[in-house]
Amino acid sequence: xEKKDDNITAMCRPAVGEAGKTGDWRxxxxxxxxxxxxxxxxxxxxCLLCWLYCPDGVVIPTVPVGIDLEYCKGCGICAEExxxxxxxMVNEGG
Amino acid sequence: xxxxxxxxxxxxxxxxxxxxxxxxxxxxxxxPQTSLTEAISQFVEGGELKAEYIxxxxxxxxxxxxxxxxxxxxxxxxxxxxHGLLYMHEQLHWAAGSxxxxxxxxxxxxxxxxxxxxxxxxDSVAQRDTGWIQIYCRNNQExxxxxxxxxxxxxxxxxxxxxxxxxxxxxxxxMPVEVPDADLVKDFLPPYKPHMILSPEDPRNINPxxxxxxxxxxxxxxxxxYMELRYKLQKATEGARDIIVATNRAYTExxxxxxxxxxxxxxxxxxxxxxxxxxxxxSEATVAADMLREREIKAGVVGIRVFRPFPKEEVREVxxxxxxxxxxxxxxSYGYEGALCSDLxxxxxxxxxxxxxxxxxxxxxxxxxxxxxxxxxxxxxLEAIASGTTEPETTWLNCDTYLPGSxxxxxxxxxxxxxxxxxxxxxxxxxxxxxxxxxxxxxxxASP
Numbered sequence: 001x002e003k004k005d006d007n008i009t010a011m012c013r014p015a016v017g018e019a020g021k022t023g024d025w026r027x028x029x030x031x032x033x034x035x036x037x038x039x040x041x042x043x044x045x046x047c048l049l050c051w052l053y054c055p056d057g058v059v060i061p062t063v064p065v066g067i068d069l070e071y072c073k074g075c076g077i078c079a080e081e082x083x084x085x086x087x088x089m090v091n092e093g094g
Numbered sequence: 095x096x097x098x099x100x101x102x103x104x105x106x107x108x109x110x111x112x113x114x115x116x117x118x119x120x121x122x123x124x125x126p127q128t129s130l131t132e133a134i135s136q137f138v139e140g141g142e143l144k145a146e147y148i149x150x151x152x153x154x155x156x157x158x159x160x161x162x163x164x165x166x167x168x169x170x171x172x173x174x175x176x177h178g179l180l181y182m183h184e185q186l187h188w189a190a191g192s193x194x195x196x197x198x199x200x201x202x203x204x205x206x207x208x209x210x211x212x213x214x215x216x217d218s219v220a221q222r223d224t225g226w227i228q229i230y231c232r233n234n235q236e237x238x239x240x241x242x243x244x245x246x247x248x249x250x251x252x253x254x255x256x257x258x259x260x261x262x263x264x265x266x267x268x269m270p271v272e273v274p275d276a277d278l279v280k281d282f283l284p285p286y287k288p289h290m291i292l293s294p295e296d297p298r299n300i301n302p303x304x305x306x307x308x309x310x311x312x313x314x315x316x317x318x319x320y321m322e323l324r325y326k327l328q329k330a331t332e333g334a335r336d337i338i339v340a341t342n343r344a345y346t347e348x349x350x351x352x353x354x355x356x357x358x359x360x361x362x363x364x365x366x367x368x369x370x371x372x373x374x375x376x377s378e379a380t381v382a383a384d385m386l387r388e389r390e391i392k393a394g395v396v397g398i399r400v401f402r403p404f405p406k407e408e409v410r411e412v413x414x415x416x417x418x419x420x421x422x423x424x425x426x427s428y429g430y431e432g433a434l435c436s437d438l439x440x441x442x443x444x445x446x447x448x449x450x451x452x453x454x455x456x457x458x459x460x461x462x463x464x465x466x467x468x469x470x471x472x473x474x475x476l477e478a479i480a481s482g483t484t485e486p487e488t489t490w491l492n493c494d495t496y497l498p499g500s501x502x503x504x505x506x507x508x509x510x511x512x513x514x515x516x517x518x519x520x521x522x523x524x525x526x527x528x529x530x531x532x533x534x535x536x537x538x539x540a541s542p
Binding site: 004005006007008009010011012013014015016017 | 192193252289290296297298299300301302304311312313317318320323326327330
């Protein structure tokens with residue numbers, strides 16, 4: 001038909017901070033017990049279900065695994081999914 | 095070399111799907127569409143069609159699967175009827191809004207309540223404003239040919255296409271159908287080129303929340319807002335008109351069959367009286383036109399093939415300069431009139447046309463409609479017009495009931511006496527009167 005228009009469907013690519021710093025939405029914070037985390041124990045990238053499941057992409061798949069608390073909304077999915085029960089949700093600010 | 099086989103409308107549609115080399119099919123069985131999905135599943139299971147057939151638990155999921163498969167670059171098909179289509183309603187908007195060239199067969203069936211498995215066109219007409227192109231077929235040959243055309247149209251304009259045909263009347267009725275040559279179809283239908291492919295190599299979020307204003311994305315690209323995207327859908331659907339006409343022309347050149355682009359006509363050139371309808375009902379009207387011609391009434395038929403985009407220019411051209419227009423349809427916009435009738439009237443606005451238009455609601459929930467009844471309804475209307483009625487009320491044909499507290503009985507011709515009356519009272523003098531009483535077309539009707 002006409003010239004190709006790439007902009008006929010609404011879309012966005014993954015990017016940091018589209019909705020601003022969302023960390024302050026959080027009531028509870030994930031805390032990793034590295035003595036239980038499979039990646040930390042094996043000292044290599046392993047398991048990483050927390051990284052796979054995180055809906056906001058804030059789990060940093062390094063050894064040891066980190067979490068970007070600037071953007072983590074505290075949903076608790078990582079704690080729920082962790083097979084080693086290495087992640088605990090703790091109250092933010094008591 | 096011709097390959098004519100006797101088959102039902104659903105079989106014709108299934109073969110059309112196979113010839114179009116569809117890659118993903120998802121469907122949920124519903125009468126009268128079931129035998130279509132069964133035939134396709136047999137093609138897939140038997141290895142005749144290299145496609146994935148995805149079973150789900152509902153029509154809502156069916157279209158969600160189709161949307162996903164189309165978004166990753168597959169050519170997809172689904173089909174449904176009636177309540178299945180209504181259940182898809184939300185996803186219909188998503189498919190069109192995402193500009194995915196999905197093709198669907200809607201095997202037309204009435205909708206509840208009360209339950210009906212029989213044919214009318216309320217189901218698809220009620221989806222008129224979802225952004226889908228709608229094409230209505232009048233016979234089984236047109237179904238197979240239109241399916242192949244539908245992919246070419248949809249993939250050219252990135253708008254989904256609904257191929258509609260009447261349940262049982264076509265879906266379960268056998269007719270001779272010439273099956274197009276597979277290699278010719280392959281040439282006619284190049285592989286689907288998506289405008290955008292969702293893939294793990296290039297992750298993205300399709301259809302995020304869009305703000306009312308235009309906005310830069312994190313990469314700094316200025317993105318359309320909601321209205322801009324919807325405007326593009328409207329322009330693409332309107333612009334599909336040229337593609338539909340061109341596709342029909344190209345198809346005619348290759349396969350030798352012309353089903354009309356946006357609409358088709360029958361004995362309409364010199365017709366003073368036009369009967370119009372969509373689907374098999376329009377086919378029925380051609381027989382009625384012949385009957386009327388036998389009674390020396392210059393009757394013709396316009397079959398509306400494409401309902402969306404509405405063939406406004408074609409309608410203005412072909413309906414111009416007529417004495418009377420009769421719109422027969424198997425749907426009703428409750429509280430007003432038939433949807434086709436309203437759209438036709440709107441198309442005439444500004445042309446100066448003063449031809450009386452009479453709307454007949456017929457065949458709801460499978461109520462039989464005979465060609466003879468269409469002819470007699472036309473005669474009855476001509477009589478009313480001759481006696482000065484320019485804006486007759488919508489008539490429910492063969493609807494024989496009464497409303498408590500009202501003198502009005504069913505206005506239909508179900509009452510035999512009324513039918514006889516029409517026949518006896520009609521005379522050539524009435525016909526002469528129609529165009530002489532100032533109810534005919536105004537002079538200088540615009541004919542683009």
